[in-house]
Amino acid sequence: MLITSQERIKLEHKVLAEYAERPESRRGRRFQEPEHPFRTPFARDRDRIIHSKAFRRLEAKTQVFLKGPGEPYRTRLTHTLEVAQIARSVASMLRLNEELTEAIALAHDLGHPPFGHAGERALNTIMAKEGGFNHNLQSLRVVDLLERKYAHFPGLNLTWEVREGLAKHDSKADCPEEFRELPHPSLEAQIVNIADEIAYSNHDVDDGLASGLISLEDLSEVELWAEAWDRIQCIHHDIPEQLRIAETVRYLIDSQVTDLAQATAQRLQDAGISSPDEVRAHPTPLASFGSEMSRKNEELKSFLFNRLYRHPDVIKSVEEAAGRLADLFKAFEKGRLKLPDELADKPSPRAIADYLASMTDSQAIALWESLL
Numbered sequence: 001m002l003i004t005s006q007e008r009i010k011l012e013h014k015v016l017a018e019y020a021e022r023p024e025s026r027r028g029r030r031f032q033e034p035e036h037p038f039r040t041p042f043a044r045d046r047d048r049i050i051h052s053k054a055f056r057r058l059e060a061k062t063q064v065f066l067k068g069p070g071e072p073y074r075t076r077l078t079h080t081l082e083v084a085q086i087a088r089s090v091a092s093m094l095r096l097n098e099e100l101t102e103a104i105a106l107a108h109d110l111g112h113p114p115f116g117h118a119g120e121r122a123l124n125t126i127m128a129k130e131g132g133f134n135h136n137l138q139s140l141r142v143v144d145l146l147e148r149k150y151a152h153f154p155g156l157n158l159t160w161e162v163r164e165g166l167a168k169h170d171s172k173a174d175c176p177e178e179f180r181e182l183p184h185p186s187l188e189a190q191i192v193n194i195a196d197e198i199a200y201s202n203h204d205v206d207d208g209l210a211s212g213l214i215s216l217e218d219l220s221e222v223e224l225w226a227e228a229w230d231r232i233q234c235i236h237h238d239i240p241e242q243l244r245i246a247e248t249v250r251y252l253i254d255s256q257v258t259d260l261a262q263a264t265a266q267r268l269q270d271a272g273i274s275s276p277d278e279v280r281a282h283p284t285p286l287a288s289f290g291s292e293m294s295r296k297n298e299e300l301k302s303f304l305f306n307r308l309y310r311h312p313d314v315i316k317s318v319e320e321a322a323g324r325l326a327d328l329f330k331a332f333e334k335g336r337l338k339l340p341d342e343l344a345d346k347p348s349p350r351a352i353a354d355y356l357a358s359m360t361d362s363q364a365i366a367l368w369e370s371l372l
Contacts, residue, residue: 004037042099042102052147056077061077061113094264118319118322122322137175161188187268
């Protein structure tokens with residue numbers, strides 16, 4: 001027999017913790033729709049995100065390294081999938097709403113422009129007089145307005161809870177008024193924030209080693225890595241270096257996931273949290289590493305910033321590429337390039353930024369080369 005969405009919701013109520021978001025979405029959607037007979041609201045959100053054009057474009061957008069054909073470096077899409085896997089694992093351990101967690105994770109980078117954070121900085125500078133550009137808020141703009149797949153409403157018409165998670169994803173930018181009532185997002189959204197950090201820190205180490213821009217000798221200075229490296233050596237004495245690296249990265253992720261779940265559970269217990277809105281109203285975020293892991297992780301992030309993200313080769317490649325966004329923006333403003341039909345009737349700076357942000361790396365490069 002088929003299980004209906006209402007039956008599934010009843011089953012989830014028996015499993016979910018009291019601080020988890022309820023599976024029926026308490027605050028609904030911007031545009032009213034009939035409920036699906038077999039899929040819960042957050043499952044529908046997840047499915048809509050996966051089937052969107054914006055999600056598919058992540059495959060060809062830079063994470064850290066500009067990716068050529070056949071190169072194994074991570075892209076925005078592989079990073080997103082890794083975040084979703086880590087976040088859902090932690091959500092399961094804490095008895096949170098896994099489908100909500102997964103939906104937020106899968107959508108968290110939909111608004112990222114080409115060329116990584118260099119592309120974001122370029123658009124933010126260009127748009128300084130228009131309110132700036134922030135990829136987290138752009139993700140919300142994508143799902144609310146820019147993605148067009150439905151006849152009856154713009155965007156994907158996601159639930160309020162998923163949209164809140166995007167608006168408040170690790171961002172100091174002002175979020176829309178509808179999300180300002182309480183200071184923090186759901187615990188599911190908080191877990192996604194830290195899963196994002198776990199994924200990019202560890203996998204950027206992996207890609208950095210593969211690129212040759214950082215070395216094992218460099219990493220020996222980082223306490224978290226050195227401890228994991230030595231532990232793997234104790235377990236596996238004579239394995240090839242590449243396999244030891246893979247085992248070390250795997251061990252690091254597992255250690256951080258476990259620490260995050262345990263520390264968050266303890267913090268929830270100490271605070272006496274008994275509802276999702278108590279999570280939101282708490283003075284500080286409740287999802288966090290323990291103090292020792294936080295300290296070690298900050299050291300790892302500092303290492304990556306100074307040795308990898310600010311490496312001259314990385315800066316040169318992405319900054320050159322990001323500079324092309326400024327050239328393209330000027331070309332659209334001056335009429336040398338035309339926006340697609342769906343944006344042509346409102347050629348504002350924001351519309352140009354929307355279009356440029358939607359591009360893949362290769363699309364932006366090809367369009368820039370057409371100006372030469």
